[in-house]
Amino acid sequence: MHRSWTGSRNGGSTSSNRSAGTPADQATVRRSNLSLVLRHVSEYGPRSRSVVAMETGLNKTTVTSLVSELQARGLLKEIGPQHAGAVGRPGLALALDGAGVGALGLEVNADYIAAFATDLGGRVLIDRRVSFDSMGCDSERSLTELARVIGEAMAELDLLEVRIAGITVAVPGLVDTATGIVDVAPNLGWYGVPVAEWLVRAGVPPNVPISVDNDANLAALAEFTGGVASGTSDLVYLTGEVGIGGGVISGGRLLSGADGFAGEVGHVMVDPSGERCGCGRIGCWETKVGLAALVRMATPDHAYGMHDGVMRDPEERLAEIELRWAAGDPRVDLAIGEVGRWLGRGSATLVNLFNPRVIVIGGYFAKLADRLIPVAQAELRRLGVEGSVARCEFVASDLGFGAASRGAAGIVTERVLSNPTAIDVRLAEPAPEKERE
Known part of the structure; x- marks a missing residue:
């Protein structure tokens, strides 16, 4: 799990390091210390007050006060004695509560x-x-x-x-x-x-x-904190939806850009003579690899925009494509191969730009990963910078849609x-x- 810290860790409570402060300062310091204790127990598991004090650098009196408040807010609870091999009476272990x-x-x-x-x-x-x-x-x-x-x-x-x-x-x-x-x-x-x-x-x-x-x-944050690439400090997540978006984790942090708009990879132009995108431009990457593109190629009679009175969830559309593939419809293999090639081509640009260790593919990409990844990986290695692509691989998300x-x-x-x-x-x-x- 990615861990970020707030508060002091240099011995004594943060508040004791200030000789004076306004009430607003004191409130900020206490809020920071409450966060420090709660996050510490959340990330490292049950431990006694004395252990929390030792590991965070806060003094025991401060920890006792902070724990009482966190208990009152329903965020921490006592779960019984903590036996850590120390001489003397074991302390009561604290654990994350939050059930309410x-x-x-x-x-x-x-x-x-x-x-x-x-x-x-x-x-x-x-x-x-x-x-x-x-x-x-x-x-x-x-x-x-x-x-x-x-x-x-x-x-x-x-x-x-x-x-x-x-x-x-x-x-x-x-x-x-x-x-x-x-x-x-x-x-x-x-x-x-x-x-x-x-x-x-x-x-x-x-x-x-x-x-x-x-x-x-x-989605990138979900993958980083609890998905197949959990803890990987440099990764790209690609949504597999009607549209294609990207989330970039670089150095353990989400790359947001000056206005928070980083990662709009689906609207990078890859084919100047291609299809018109929903954004109004021609040849965006998502016109090649979005779910709408796959459906248009594999099941043209049920393409997006053809309102036949049937509400189709992505899972239902994929189930229909799988049935046609099992029945030997050649359009399905051709469509998946085409998506796989364009997935690799676009990803080569991302690898050249961001140098990730992993490209996590989600949504419908993950559902068809066994057929998409070999094609995409081969195309990535053909087009990407040799050193970076050799150490980057596609993996399928297990978080679904x-x-x-x-x-x-x-x-x-x-x-x-x-x-x-x-x-x-x-x-x-x-x-x-x-x-x-």
């Missing part, structure tokens, strides 16, 4: 809306995908459906007595993360859509933080780890009569 704190991630894509929720400890509470033709609807209709999915998810979490720490929505396009506005999502036909603001108006409680981000970036919604939920969890005060202190339940006496 939930993170909700959503993804809006061309033909589905996905929802994924976990508690702070990582227990999966919701994992589903709803077929929906976002390409055939205006943004208001799509957001209405998104709000409905969110409402159902929040109701389920409420029944589980889980408080929602936040919501993050993944969208395949350029997103102004500071405002929650989607500047442009070509395959959805969205331009200047204020997603966060719209969801508040649609009934999401105002005390639930809402953020919006690019789907490929969120839900990688972006997983990453979206992960963003909410990370926000809690960075600022535990975002979670309200739980009201204490009345003590039983005997205890009160």
Whole structure:
């Protein structure tokens, strides 16, 4: 797991290193120390207060105070004595709690809306995908459906007595993360859509933080923290959807660019005499390797844009392609071979630019990986710079079409780890009569 640290580790509490400070300074320091303790237990597992103090450099009194607050917020719990071989009475081990704190991630894509929720400890509470033709609807209709999915998810979490720490929505396009506005999502036909603001108006409680981000970036983070390439400090993630997006992890950090728009690899022009893309340009990479391109070549009678009254999820489209392949339809082999070659050609440019160790392919790419990867890898080695391509390989994601919604939920969890005060202190339940006496 990628680990990032906040707070002091140089002996004593951070607050003790300041001779004086304003109340605002003290609040910031305490928030930082709360994050330090919570993140430490989250990443390294159960340990006693004294061990936490020793490993973080905070003094024991400070740790005891911080732990009490984290327990009151429902983020840490005691699980029993920790036997570490030391002489004397063993201390009570602390572990991540968060069973009552939930993170909700959503993804809006061309033909589905996905929802994924976990508690702070990582227990999966919701994992589903709803077929929906976002390409055939205006943004208001799509957001209405998104709000409905969110409402159902929040109701389920409420029944589980889980408080929602936040919501993050993944969208395949350029997103102004500071405002929650989607500047442009070509395959959805969205331009200047204020997603966060719209969801508040649609009934999401105002005390639930809402953020919006690019789907490929969120999927890349999910892969980096818990996927097949977990911990690989230099990787590229490629979505395998109607459109193609890329998330780039470089030196262990997500590469976002000056405006947060890095990774729009699907709209790199690869064929000046090719098909017109949804963005309006000619010959973009996604016109060669996007799911719409595969469907157009392999099952032209059911291509995207042909509204025959049947709502098709990506899994259903792939199942139909597999059936035709099993029946010996030559168009399927030709189509997969063509996609594989263009996948390798475009990836050669990415390897030359970013020098990753791994290219993780998600979505439908992963479903057809056994046939796509050999072709793509051969093309990559033919076109890429010799040294870099020799040490880079394609691997198939095991997160399916839900990688972006997983990453979206992960963003909410990370926000809690960075600022535990975002979670309200739980009201204490009345003590039983005997205890009160």
